[in-house]
Amino acid sequence: xxxxxxxxxxxxxxxxxxxxxxxxxxxxxxxxxxxxxxxxxxxxxxxxxxxxxxxxxxxxxxxxxxxxxxxxxxxxxxxxxxxxxxxxxxxxxxxxxxxxxxxxxxxxxxxxxxxxxxxxxxxxxxxxxxxxxxxxxxxxxxxxxxxxxxxxxxxxxxxxxxxxxxxxxxxxxxxxxxxxxxxxxxxxxxxxxxxxxxxxxxxxxxxxxxxxxxxxxxxxxxxxxxxxxxxxxxxxxxxxxxxxxxxxxxxxxxxx
Amino acid sequence: xxxxxxxxxxxxxxxxxxxxxxxxxxxxxxxxxxxxxxxxxxxxxxxxxxxxxxxxxxxxxxxxxxxxxxxxxxxxxxxxxxxxxxxxxxxxxxxxxxxxxxxxxxxxxxxxxxxxxxxxxxxxxxxxxxxxxxxxxxxxxxxxxxxxxxxxxxxxxxxxxxxxxxxxxxxxxxxxxxxxxxxxxxxxxxxxxxxxxxxxxxx
Numbered sequence: 001x002x003x004x005x006x007x008x009x010x011x012x013x014x015x016x017x018x019x020x021x022x023x024x025x026x027x028x029x030x031x032x033x034x035x036x037x038x039x040x041x042x043x044x045x046x047x048x049x050x051x052x053x054x055x056x057x058x059x060x061x062x063x064x065x066x067x068x069x070x071x072x073x074x075x076x077x078x079x080x081x082x083x084x085x086x087x088x089x090x091x092x093x094x095x096x097x098x099x100x101x102x103x104x105x106x107x108x109x110x111x112x113x114x115x116x117x118x119x120x121x122x123x124x125x126x127x128x129x130x131x132x133x134x135x136x137x138x139x140x141x142x143x144x145x146x147x148x149x150x151x152x153x154x155x156x157x158x159x160x161x162x163x164x165x166x167x168x169x170x171x172x173x174x175x176x177x178x179x180x181x182x183x184x185x186x187x188x189x190x191x192x193x194x195x196x197x198x199x200x201x202x203x204x205x206x207x208x209x210x211x212x213x214x215x216x217x218x219x220x221x222x223x224x225x226x227x228x229x230x231x232x233x234x235x236x237x238x239x240x241x242x243x244x245x246x247x248x249x250x251x252x253x254x255x256x
Numbered sequence: 257x258x259x260x261x262x263x264x265x266x267x268x269x270x271x272x273x274x275x276x277x278x279x280x281x282x283x284x285x286x287x288x289x290x291x292x293x294x295x296x297x298x299x300x301x302x303x304x305x306x307x308x309x310x311x312x313x314x315x316x317x318x319x320x321x322x323x324x325x326x327x328x329x330x331x332x333x334x335x336x337x338x339x340x341x342x343x344x345x346x347x348x349x350x351x352x353x354x355x356x357x358x359x360x361x362x363x364x365x366x367x368x369x370x371x372x373x374x375x376x377x378x379x380x381x382x383x384x385x386x387x388x389x390x391x392x393x394x395x396x397x398x399x400x401x402x403x404x405x406x407x408x409x410x411x412x413x414x415x416x417x418x419x420x421x422x423x424x425x426x427x428x429x430x431x432x433x434x435x436x437x438x439x440x441x442x443x444x445x446x447x448x449x450x451x452x453x454x455x456x457x458x459x
Contacts (some may be wrong), residue, residue: 058335119365121335149267152305157268168443194268229265238441242261245442
């Protein structure tokens with residue numbers, strides 16, 4: 001299937017080409033605790049993006065010479081499966097782009113995880129993109145954040161982010177693959193929603209100062225929504241047990 | 257303790273307007289926030305997730321994982337390791353041995369020096385989340401004695417989230433302990449466990 005789109009095609013009659021408004025997010029589903037072996041894990045479905053995240057540790061540092069006697073190291077690994085993209089990705093394995101994303105994710109979590117509690121250790125954060133459709137670094141971060149909380153690693157806040165960009169002269173929230181590729185500007189941003197700390201901010205293309213301020217407002221509002229979804233996903237397991245027990249005593253009474 | 261779903265929090269939630277130091281919390285601007293998932297009960301956080309931090313005087317169950325000229329390194333089901341000094345004991349350990357021990361001291365990087373090591377020869381070891389240990393033991397050891405009484409087994413609870421079980425109906429004890437871990441955040445745990453054990457482990 002080949003779709004030839006131009007930037008002007010992406011916005012028509014005040015709507016985006018997939019029917020969303022300018023400030024609409026794609027549909028987001030989050031599930032915590034999807035893997036048994038990992039200490040913590042999460043699965044995020046963000047529009048067509050599908051990302052798995054798994055957390056191991058804190059454990060002994062490998063290679064040993066990297067050991068920090070004062071804090072834990074975060075070892076983030078973002079990777080796309082060879083079949084994840086719409087186009088042929090060829091081979092799997094780390095490339096220039098995935099190494100960059102691994103690095104920015106590492107810096108995000110170094111700022112929220114209470115690493116000083118675990119000297120001489122390392123925390124592995126693995127993110128695997130199974131299907132991609134633009135904004136995978138944000139989706140991966142969302143998944144990784146839930147996985148870290150699921151693993152019980154102490155951190156200051158859950159992190160939540162979104163990308164904002166400029167497509168056909170309009171500021172739009174949560175860009176997908178076409179909007180990202182054809183649009184004129186794109187900013188992934190990640191916040192700690194409790195105190196509004198900016199943890200990640202990368203800009204491609206150009207925006208004026210006013211546009212940037214508006215973009216931040218849009219991103220901030222959206223990241224608070226995403227945090228709520230993360231919170232819901234983490235509580236789900238406990239809620240299920242709670243409801244099961246709340247409903248069972250009545251059954252016992254009728255049974256006896 | 258009143259357990260309510262409203263009290264269930266994720267990292268970054270306000271626990272108390274006052275600063276206090278404790279498990280699973282951190283202080284910022286004189287206020288206390290949660291760092292892990294947990295239940296808030298009268299401005300205190302009871303963690304539902306977390307790691308074991310060795311503390312002086314704790315009894316733990318470890319697995320010997322390394323041998324050196326100094327003694328043995330012991331896995332504590334924790335980010336930190338324990339060390340048995342060869343000078344403190346006459347016994348010789350092998351890699352894979354399960355030992356119970358007392359934490360003698362903890363240094364600034366969390367490594368624990370262990371004393372009074374004792375090897376287990378038979379029995380079973382169950383691993384649970386370290387934060388659930390207080391619930392498994394219960395107030396004045398009420399919960400663990402309830403299980404011991406029904407299962408008729410010898411149970412030793414390590415503070416690091418490892419349990420040693422021997423003799424009697426260990427299967428029942430294991431099911432009961434896993435049930436406690438699963439349902440620890442819902443109130444009325446003792447009543448449920450009493451009923452559960454009286455029915456011989458059936459719901």
